[in-house]
Amino acid sequence: MAAQGKAPLSAILALLATALLWGSNHAAARAIHDALPLPSLVFWRWAIALALLLPIALPGLLRERSAIRRNAGRIALLGLVGVGLFSVCLYAGAYLSPALEVGLLNATTPIWVLLIATFVGRARPRFAQIAGILIAMVGVTLVLMKGLPTELQGFHFGAGNLASIAAAVLFAVYTYSLGQNPIGISALSLTALTALAGFVLVFCPVYTVFLCLGGQDPFTSGLKVEPVTLAVLYIAAGPTLLGNLFWIYGAARVGAARAGPFLYFSPLATIALSATLLGEAIMPIQIAGGAAILAGLWISTRAGTGPVRPASEARQGTPSP
Numbered sequence: 001m002a003a004q005g006k007a008p009l010s011a012i013l014a015l016l017a018t019a020l021l022w023g024s025n026h027a028a029a030r031a032i033h034d035a036l037p038l039p040s041l042v043f044w045r046w047a048i049a050l051a052l053l054l055p056i057a058l059p060g061l062l063r064e065r066s067a068i069r070r071n072a073g074r075i076a077l078l079g080l081v082g083v084g085l086f087s088v089c090l091y092a093g094a095y096l097s098p099a100l101e102v103g104l105l106n107a108t109t110p111i112w113v114l115l116i117a118t119f120v121g122r123a124r125p126r127f128a129q130i131a132g133i134l135i136a137m138v139g140v141t142l143v144l145m146k147g148l149p150t151e152l153q154g155f156h157f158g159a160g161n162l163a164s165i166a167a168a169v170l171f172a173v174y175t176y177s178l179g180q181n182p183i184g185i186s187a188l189s190l191t192a193l194t195a196l197a198g199f200v201l202v203f204c205p206v207y208t209v210f211l212c213l214g215g216q217d218p219f220t221s222g223l224k225v226e227p228v229t230l231a232v233l234y235i236a237a238g239p240t241l242l243g244n245l246f247w248i249y250g251a252a253r254v255g256a257a258r259a260g261p262f263l264y265f266s267p268l269a270t271i272a273l274s275a276t277l278l279g280e281a282i283m284p285i286q287i288a289g290g291a292a293i294l295a296g297l298w299i300s301t302r303a304g305t306g307p308v309r310p311a312s313e314a315r316q317g318t319p320s321p
Contacts, residue, residue, distance in 0.1 A: 023269025079197025136296025
């Protein structure tokens with residue numbers, strides 16, 4: 001059970017590190033989108049991460065093997081949606097859109113969870129939740145605008161924006177499903193198994209089709225790609241592995257519901273990194289949109305989720321974005 005009262009400093013630092021690492025994920029992917037094909041990134045990111053993660057998770061996997069066998073089909077489906085398809089859409093967004101847009105649009109996941117709970121789970125949202133959803137959606141609209149609202153040509157809803165929103169919706173489906181019917185295994189085991197399922201069911205087939213269609217992977221074609229290699233190693237070991245371990249550590253000590261608000265720092269980290277490292281221009285209308293999204297998230301999640309578990313609580317055992 002999570003500790004009550006004052007949060008330990010180590011847990012706070014771990015949660016802040018999680019937000020920074022997950023926020024940097026979009027910027028790192030955007031930085032190498034011209035040098036590394038998307039199928040190569042999603043494949044090698046998880047191949048490296050799994051090689052590091054599985055030995056750490058092995059004792060728990062062996063200890064919980066009975067529960068794992070009983071839920072094998074559901075774990076596979078969760079991995080397909082919440083890791084495989086989600087990761088492809090997330091990185092497609094980073095490859096096709098500025099990193100700051102991806103970070104802000106992906107942060108809307110809790111809003112989509114509330115919408116799914118309302119229309120699928122027939123939950124009755126509170127007034128504050130409805131207000132939060134509306135404010136956040138106004139923010140999404142503002143983020144997608146490149147100019148003044150009066151300029152029709154200023155609204156760009158490109159493939160990257162669509163992929164980013166699809167990623168947020170897919171993760172919301174995963175979160176809602178897991179929150180409604182939790183699997184009785186540890187967060188670390190669930191992280192490792194859903195990642196493995198996503199790797200086998202999505203990343204390997206996508207990568208194989210890519211190679212069969214004549215695609216070239218710099219890592220297997222003998223090209224010198226030291227900066228790209230470092231970026232992929234960072235994405236695998238940083239946001240993917242350490243981000244998850246820090247999240248599990250911090251959430252286990254303060255409670256997932258108290259840990260959830262720390263994730264609001266993630267899009268802020270993306271904005272800061274995309275501006276300083278990638279030189280992406282931040283427009284006033286996008287600042288306003290980001291503020292609206294964060295305000296909507298705070299209002300809606302602070303109000304509670306009624307019969308639906310908070311998105312942050314379901315996310316405790318989830319692979320990073």
